[in-house]
Amino acid sequence: MTSTSETTPVLSVRDLTCEFSTAGGTVRAVNGVSFDLAPGETLGVVGESGSGKSITMLAILGLLAANGRITGGSVTLDGVELVGASEKRLQSVRGREISMIFQDPMTALNPVMTIAAQIDESLKRHSRGLDRRGRQSRIIELLDQVRIPNAVRRARQYPHEFSGGMRQRAMIAMAMANRPRILLADEPTTALDVTVQAQILDLLHDVQVETGTALVMITHDLGVIAEVADRALVMYAGRVVETGTAAELFAEPRHPYTRGLLASRPTLDDTDGGDLDAIPGQPPNPARLPSGCSFRPRCDLAQGRTECAEAPELAVLGEGRAAACHFHTELALSERPA
Amino acid sequence: MNEPLLQVSDLVKHYPVKRSTPWEKKRWVHAVNGVSFEVGRGETLALVGESGCGKSTVGKTLMRFHEPTSGQISFDGQDLAALSRSELRKMRRDLQFVFQDPYASLPPRNTVGAIITEPLEIHRVGTAESRRARAEELLDLVGLRPELINRYPHEFSGGQRQRVGIARALALEPNMLILDEPVSALDVSVQAQVVNLLSRLQRELGLSYLFIAHDLAVVKHIAHRVAVMYLGRIVEIGTTEELFANPRHPYTQALLSAVPVSDPTLRGQGERIRLIGDLPDPVSLPSGCSFRTRCPIATDECAVELPLLTSVPEVPAATAAACIHATQPEVAR
Numbered sequence: 001m002t003s004t005s006e007t008t009p010v011l012s013v014r015d016l017t018c019e020f021s022t023a024g025g026t027v028r029a030v031n032g033v034s035f036d037l038a039p040g041e042t043l044g045v046v047g048e049s050g051s052g053k054s055i056t057m058l059a060i061l062g063l064l065a066a067n068g069r070i071t072g073g074s075v076t077l078d079g080v081e082l083v084g085a086s087e088k089r090l091q092s093v094r095g096r097e098i099s100m101i102f103q104d105p106m107t108a109l110n111p112v113m114t115i116a117a118q119i120d121e122s123l124k125r126h127s128r129g130l131d132r133r134g135r136q137s138r139i140i141e142l143l144d145q146v147r148i149p150n151a152v153r154r155a156r157q158y159p160h161e162f163s164g165g166m167r168q169r170a171m172i173a174m175a176m177a178n179r180p181r182i183l184l185a186d187e188p189t190t191a192l193d194v195t196v197q198a199q200i201l202d203l204l205h206d207v208q209v210e211t212g213t214a215l216v217m218i219t220h221d222l223g224v225i226a227e228v229a230d231r232a233l234v235m236y237a238g239r240v241v242e243t244g245t246a247a248e249l250f251a252e253p254r255h256p257y258t259r260g261l262l263a264s265r266p267t268l269d270d271t272d273g274g275d276l277d278a279i280p281g282q283p284p285n286p287a288r289l290p291s292g293c294s295f296r297p298r299c300d301l302a303q304g305r306t307e308c309a310e311a312p313e314l315a316v317l318g319e320g321r322a323a324a325c326h327f328h329t330e331l332a333l334s335e336r337p338a
Numbered sequence: 339m340n341e342p343l344l345q346v347s348d349l350v351k352h353y354p355v356k357r358s359t360p361w362e363k364k365r366w367v368h369a370v371n372g373v374s375f376e377v378g379r380g381e382t383l384a385l386v387g388e389s390g391c392g393k394s395t396v397g398k399t400l401m402r403f404h405e406p407t408s409g410q411i412s413f414d415g416q417d418l419a420a421l422s423r424s425e426l427r428k429m430r431r432d433l434q435f436v437f438q439d440p441y442a443s444l445p446p447r448n449t450v451g452a453i454i455t456e457p458l459e460i461h462r463v464g465t466a467e468s469r470r471a472r473a474e475e476l477l478d479l480v481g482l483r484p485e486l487i488n489r490y491p492h493e494f495s496g497g498q499r500q501r502v503g504i505a506r507a508l509a510l511e512p513n514m515l516i517l518d519e520p521v522s523a524l525d526v527s528v529q530a531q532v533v534n535l536l537s538r539l540q541r542e543l544g545l546s547y548l549f550i551a552h553d554l555a556v557v558k559h560i561a562h563r564v565a566v567m568y569l570g571r572i573v574e575i576g577t578t579e580e581l582f583a584n585p586r587h588p589y590t591q592a593l594l595s596a597v598p599v600s601d602p603t604l605r606g607q608g609e610r611i612r613l614i615g616d617l618p619d620p621v622s623l624p625s626g627c628s629f630r631t632r633c634p635i636a637t638d639e640c641a642v643e644l645p646l647l648t649s650v651p652e653v654p655a656a657t658a659a660a661c662i663h664a665t666q667p668e669v670a671r
Contacts (some may be wrong), residue, residue: 278534279531
């Protein structure tokens with residue numbers, strides 16, 4: 001579907017579905033998500049709260065909360081199935097083949113361990129070939145790689161002695177410790193100030209160029225997508241509603257949600273001071289999704305149309321390009337200048 | 339613009355650092371270090387900067403949630419610092435505050451009706467009946483159905499809760515709102531709705547806003563003038579148009595160049611200024627210019643004297659920047 005023809009994907013997700021049992025019944029948080037990740041590429045995943053973007057990534061790593069499970073679909077890493085794999089197998093994947101970094105490094109780091117000890121833990125587990133000295137020099141090399149100044153001294157410090165930006169650098173160092181093929185980054189710059197965000201985005205780019213790792217960047221911020229992503233998925237209410245290259249999505253969105261997101265955000269390039277074109281309503285609660293197309297109640301194309309009572313399939317529009325809207329052709333037409 | 343509604347001059351707020359032993363030297367966090375600005379009637383002034391720059395402390399000190407260490411605040415011709423508690427209460431009718439987090443700032447056990455009418459009760463405005471009618475009117479004003487008056491905050495989404503917070507702030511018909519990051523906790527698709535609501539309320543009610551925010555794109559959209567703060571000081575202030583088009587302070591320039599591009603086709607274009615290092619400790623500020631430790635163009639002179647906010651007499655539209663190296667806008671443009 002979205003397969004890149006030239007290269008075999010390192011990660012393939014097909015029809016992934018995740019459900020959570022809650023007091024209010026079963027909630028389907030991820031609903032038939034499919035995508036491929038090529039080696040070394042940057043895939044952006046955009047969505048708002050409840051879109052299922054973070055749950056998808058946790059499911060890939062087998063890290064769903066106790067009340068959640070994968071109820072369908074497949075996740076293959078180099079062609080090997082991860083859904084249903086043993087915990088032991090998943091442990092050997094996590095931190096070695098696939099690493100993850102989170103929005104808030106302070107909660108992801110252990111406050112009572114030095115930075116060096118935390119990186120060492122991961123090296124001990126996955127890089128068995130290294131002895132103590134080998135690990136020590138690898139730790140310093142990693143801290144240098146993420147541009148932490150005075151790496152030798154900093155390695156002996158605790159997370160609380162680091163600023164927010166430095167903690168995120170330490171997290172990236174830890175994630176890259178075993179040279180993973182894939183880095184999943186869940187809103188890694190959301191908690192950071194804009195000047196620090198710029199530094200971290202630059203750093204992720206540099207690390208990626210140096211190591212060739214593939215990066216999945218989960219974000220709610222279209223600016224981050226514009227800045228770093230080669231391709232992107234737009235998620236809404238547990239589904240992928242549009243895919244394409246970042247350039248295609250921004251230039252010619254083919255799903256009304258994507259178009260709405262782009263139109264509603266103010267940018268520094270705006271010149272008129274009129275009202276923003278806001279999307280009405282709010283993202284739906286995953287426990288109470290509207291029937292049919294989940295975006296229907298907020299959609300200006302849907303109003304009164306019976307087709308939207310049925311959930312649209314993700315229609316393939318071209319190589320790696322797809323949109324889940326019954327009326328995506330109307331958007332293509334409306335984008336053309338008259 | 340005639341007489342400004344709010345005039346702040348040389349506002350200072352220092353907090354004591356908690357001592358672990360009584361014989362330790364008393365030290366202070368220099369949160370706000372001499373900030374001056376004005377907000378006109380019907381005007382929006384945005385206070386921008388990164389975390390720790392003191393922008394929220396300014397807002398809270400203006401409300402006298404915290405007592406200022408020194409400085410003058412004059413609101414509608416009255417000196418706020420000199421007001422007694424009861425006078426302060428009267429003043430608060432005209433100056434209201436909207437909090438960032440619509441989840442934490444609404445009492446969970448009260449209905450939205452009770453939340454919105456509480457300021458009216460405190461100020462003994464009207465009867466129970468008229469207050470209820472006013473609450474319904476306010477819900478309608480902020481774009482919520484009046485039937486929702488008996489609902490509880492948890493039944494609302496983030497965007498709706500922020501509307502309730504705004505309705506509560508408007509209950510006493512204030513002249514001015516201090517908005518502390520009013521949209522940053524909201525989903526992207528909902529932010530635009532609240533930004534539009536704030537613009538409409540300003541047009542309809544003639545409100546003045548002090549808009550405290552870190553999102554420069556939102557600020558550019560909503561503010562008439564912008565003040566950029568760094569370590570408790572305003573480093574540049576001017577009209578939105580001028581400040582975004584011709585930033586003169588190196589910090590403003592760095593801040594603007596760090597904003598992600600709006601479109602992938604613009605990637606890698608435009609000058610990139612990357613700041614190095616971290617924010618200095620606000621307990622012991624650097625000598626001279628506070629920004630010099632991270633400034634790409636700092637010289638030895640910057641350590642000597644605190645640069646003052648200066649404007650360019652030849653270019654009246656130019657912003658005032660507190661930098662001895664501030665780039666002069668071309669005089670003939």
